[in-house]
Amino acid sequence: MTEQLALGAAIGRALGDALDAEEKTVLMGEDIGRLGGVFRVTDGLQARFGKARVIDSPLAESAIVGTAVGMAYRGYRPVVEIQFDGFVYPAFDQIVTQVARLRYRTKGQVRMPLTIRMPYGGSIGSVEHHSESPESYFAHTAGLRVVTASSPQEAYSTMRAAIASDDPVMFLEPKSKYWTKGDVDTTLERDLDTAAVLTRGRDITVAAYGPVIRTALDASIAASDEGIELEVIDLRSISPLDVDTVVASVERTGRLVVAHEAPAEASVSSELITSVVERAFGALRSAPERVTGYDTPYPPSAIEGDYLPSLDRILDAVDRALGRRSSRTGMALTGGVG
Amino acid sequence: MTEQLALGAAIGRALGDALDAEEKTVLMGEDIGRLGGVFRVTDGLQARFGKARVIDSPLAESAIVGTAVGMAYRGYRPVVEIQFDGFVYPAFDQIVTQVARLRYRTKGQVRMPLTIRMPYGGSIGSVEHHSESPESYFAHTAGLRVVTASSPQEAYSTMRAAIASDDPVMFLEPKSKYWTKGDVDTTLERDLDTAAVLTRGRDITVAAYGPVIRTALDASIAASDEGIELEVIDLRSISPLDVDTVVASVERTGRLVVAHEAPAEASVSSELITSVVERAFGALRSAPERVTGYDTPYPPSAIEGDYLPSLDRILDAVDRALGRRSSRTGMALTGGVG
Amino acid sequence: MSTAVPAPSAELAAGLDRPLAVLHPDGSRHADAVLDAYLTDVDETMLTDFYVDMSIARRVDREAFTLTRQGSLVLWPPLLGQEAAQIGSCRALRDTDFLFGSYREHAIAVMRGVDPAGLLAVWQGNTLSGWDPYSHHLATPQIIIGAQTLHATGYAMATRIDGADDVAIAYLGDGAISEGDTNEAMVFASTFSAPVVFFCQNNQYAISEPVRVQSGSPLALRPTGFGIPALRVDGNDVLAVLAATRIAVERARTGGGPTFVEAVTYRMGPHTTTDDPTRYREDEEAAEWSAKDPIVRLERHLASSGVRTDRIREEAQVRCDQIARDMRDAVAEAHTPEAATIFDHVHAVPTQRVERQRAEHIAFVASVEGES
Amino acid sequence: MSTAVPAPSAELAAGLDRPLAVLHPDGSRHADAVLDAYLTDVDETMLTDFYVDMSIARRVDREAFTLTRQGSLVLWPPLLGQEAAQIGSCRALRDTDFLFGSYREHAIAVMRGVDPAGLLAVWQGNTLSGWDPYSHHLATPQIIIGAQTLHATGYAMATRIDGADDVAIAYLGDGAISEGDTNEAMVFASTFSAPVVFFCQNNQYAISEPVRVQSGSPLALRPTGFGIPALRVDGNDVLAVLAATRIAVERARTGGGPTFVEAVTYRMGPHTTTDDPTRYREDEEAAEWSAKDPIVRLERHLASSGVRTDRIREEAQVRCDQIARDMRDAVAEAHTPEAATIFDHVHAVPTQRVERQRAEHIAFVASVEGES
Ligand SMILES: Cc1ncc(C[n+]2csc(CCOP(=O)(O)OP(=O)(O)O)c2C)c(N)n1
């Protein structure tokens, strides 16, 4: 039951298993059929399940989501792909005004068991619109669940949970990790609400998700060389956030760094920090720190490394939170990324 | 030069004056011409400036914004109306991927002096999609400016500044205050970056904007009966936030309440609280509090009063921040809106 | 200027040059090559039913209008003038066909058995949806212009996957023709040969904007560019509407794919109760359309066929009075929902976050009530 | 199934049944009633210029492809096979007409005087835009499918407000025909009679999806539903493309409003350098289209007209070699932008927030460099 798979392949496996498990599951998206998707995540699925259930759609994102809503109306459980993060915005209206609200609007009469998959995040050295992190938009949208994954196992189990959920789920796939391998146990189930503590540490809590988890774990190793213990939390669920787990950690460590690739302003890290401050103000021994994309459009890929949370930037934030010497020591402008 | 005007009329005046001042200014939107807009904000402007400059557009929001981008390419300064907050999402792609980024993309070669106006907020007792507060989506979008107004004077001066700005500006008009009257001095200029301290107070800072300002001021009066002094700050600019002004205030009061109608999760209040925590952690004597719409879709209007920040909810948050008896005293679940 | 570029031709769709009709304003019945084959079962009973249905639709509308003026509803978008378009199209469907309407299809809701309380609840601001879509095979009203066209198309695509022969129908207005969603719906419907009917009530206005703002050509020309055939009919002729919709539904049901029906009609009232049409249209126009009134027309037709219309009118009157009473009762009995329902049905499995907010809200309300 | 519903007719646009052409694959020149009037000035010089232009376009493309394989570019969407469509259309415009392209219109950028460094910078990941749109009357490439059609339409609407006679042209692909934006652009263009040309390169594929996924009918049928006339031409026939675009541009310039041109062509290479077309199409298909190669065709035509093509080929070769050298030099000389440019041009008037982040970034970089 356990097998080594790349993260992208683990998602493909989850999709295939979901198609097997429930005949009302259908996949739809641009190039997902014969091509198997631009990242080959759906490779082989159309050949296996036929064109009626693995549908190459015309090039129109609002329609991809909007017709999936209609399928859900008819009792289907559609899993649609948006080819890249940067192409989700044409579907924004259907996501915000329909997908997120139909259950609420109809007092539960209409179910929206829709999964919207999209590769997200940077570090693939591509051109504009191919490296974005739009999760904050969805986190701000009541009625949606927003999840990601940091390993093949998480990717498999979370995708199965997302498809099985009667709630609409935005599944952001960390595209830079599609080729990262790991063991996958297909019997392992997981929910859509909880974070996971990846490393125990007494000095500081570092909360992140998706592609940043690897960096956070590297930071944890690097910090331990200096005798500093990071408690790395994989948030997994971006909305709702598992604030309890983070608060419990901060109550031990007293310090918090939150990292993601998305810009900082009105983002998931703003939310997590505010939520922690609201619930664990007394436990905080220093101001929480953010390590995020800057509040600029996504830059040319040649310099995306300077834009994205890096090992050094996380360590620098850890230093700041711990009151150690950091890049900002002695700076005229004090304070965080705001 | 000073005249009594309702807030909606003040905006209409600003639009007319802008059309007068600069021939490259054009207005476009659904029903803005002959009808004068569903709120009559543009009343009389088509008769005065002609159909070439005050344009009734077909019913398609993405095209309204997208063709305005093309006009800006040609050196125009378009001011487009989205009829209601809830109808802005079809234009989201053009706003996020084009309007917000064309300057950045072209290193300043292409200017985007676009103003996107929309009535926003609740309390008008209407049906779905007519009472939303989408500002957090725009605040999260780098490259945009997001502003609102709390009085006819602010509305007039800010609209003139928005239209004159070479940046794209999302102007959220507090529709429930369209009929609120006040003096307007058309010579009064204002910028797009700064907050205003409306009442000085030593006990607690209350930051809000748009339609909530009136409620915050009422709270200030009510609290003063109990000897509590609120420092009410009208943020005015939602993005960027004038964190300096709020921090300066919190450094005096040590306490903060942030109120807006939009849902809490990954919102403008999350951002403001996080920014203040980052920069004034030491000054905070209690956890900042949020008073916002809940993290649900907008409810039926019959119960919107329970959803929106009310005088009592603001006072309750003030009590919590001050450590006084509040609704949450003794509750099993402690902490804020998160 | 070049003349070499061909102009759109009027041969693409039936009725592009002049809407197809079989009942003329004076009540006379005319032959139509396209429609007549679908009207062979029309008899006095059916015509009488239509008359009663349309009378009820009009009365429901008037009553709701009055209730709004009295402050019992927050808003009402009247259907006055569009009774034939709604009744004729709805009557062409099977009970299991699924309807995706916009916000003005009150007649359809009534025909589909929605009770007055359900019909009015949304417009009282008490709920976001007044009925169970599955009980009536009728989606909850859609306010986002054009959005429902995609839902209907997706629903229809799903019926094909099912292998079922149910049909979906999307109601849209003339304004909706401009939205990206509507056009994308036609793309998907065409590509997947979806059994969907696009039923466009061209009531000449999108709020204040006359239809020429959306299109310089008949709206029925639009779908033809997507490879979707279209029928353009007199929307105030209930029989023409019935026949056209039957044609479209039959095509859909038998694997022929989507069809577009444009029903040319007129919004005789304001856009909603808050609108003031005198700002943007002339009285003469309304008077002109008044002469084409769909109910009067049918009554004339019945009369000219020798039917005792006074009896039918009386029968309709009785039913109308009853439904009007029911509406007033429903409004009187309606109550504001519990505030805590704000937190219901946000998710299938409630999240801690929303439940926390619910608890805080309840505690807050209790504390305020405790104070006063 | 009803046969009463008319099917879309092929009389709406020129070339719907078979794309208009004047140069056949064997190089022979044929008459065309629609196009010929717009080709009266075609002489040997012009044909030679076209040949050279197209050769350069192909060489630029091949060179960039090679540079990508060598790791100098991050990505490249090849135009191979679409030279005639791009050169022929571009040459129908005035210098002050404004072009809004997608991401594959490299030939147009070259024709509009963009230098190799500018052309390649985006694909090196060094910038988001390689040239000043105003210097070349050419918008920066657009990656969001369909978005530029609205920009072109808005630009055209603005020229009408100006009273100027400039024309805008939007380049779009066959895939783009499905996006809401493209369809809304046609609505606005039609309603406002905007002087815009929609130039669609139907290269048969949107990545892996054959054009039938987007449409069961010729793409040129689509605009006719919006009241926009269309011309469908052989996109590998540079003269047909030139003439059709000239017709469209003349209509636009003289107040005739929008026109749609479908250039039927073929993407001979992969979608981009990361694509693998063997997964979704057969070799035979590519071979078939190879026989219709636009450059070979023009060369045959020149030869059959008695022109010394070896001389022309040599001339083209010299220019091609030069531009290829320039490209390699440009790539070699290109440098990664300063990291701090991340913070440039976010707003016209910089905000404190972004400037604070810039300062923090600079301090951070300094501290890391200080450590190492
Ligand atoms: C996406 C969107 N944009 C704008 C509106 C505001 N609006 C409500 S009704 C309407 C006009 C619709 O006209 P039409 O489609 O002809 O339908 P009708 O009202 O005539 O039945 C507009 C612009 C909306 N509801 N949704």
Ligand SMILES: Cc1ncc(C[n+]2csc(CCOP(=O)(O)OP(=O)(O)O)c2C)c(N)n1
């Ligand atoms: C809105 C949007 N959705 C999806 C994509 C991903 N994508 C890039 S190119 C492409 C195919 C475009 O096909 P077509 O319009 O025919 O142009 P071509 O590539 O053939 O030149 C797709 C789906 C995109 N860039 N933008």
Ligand SMILES: [Mg+2]
């Ligand atoms: Mg209408």
Ligand SMILES: [Mg+2]
């Ligand atoms: Mg293509």
